[in-house]
Amino acid sequence: MSSSNGYDTSLQAALALVEAAVSRPSPANRFNIDREGPAKRARTLRALQQRFQKLNEYCDETVAELRASLERAPPR
Structure with missing residues (x-):
């Protein structure tokens, strides 16, 4: 499960996906219109x-x- 340099590439990929999801606005916020x-x-x-x-x-x-x-x- 470990790769070179002692880092788990699948864990890094999962963290990258989580960071990308967190940085995106939620669908509710994207369509929340200031009425x-x-x-x-x-x-x-x-x-x-x-x-x-x-x-x-x-x-x-x-x-x-x-x-x-x-x-x-x-x-x-």
Whole structure:
């Protein structure tokens, strides 16, 4: 059962298989989907969309005010 150098090659092979199995994630962990993650991202994206919409409305109002003030200004 022993090989050269005093090591059992079948034991080494078995240990290598055990180490490989331990380092791999279990099937349950591989398919464990974070169900809260997408909901959090959706809430964040919705909040960003609202902020950008408000910013866009503010920019539109500001541009309209600038155009109106330029139209009221006397020509030079």
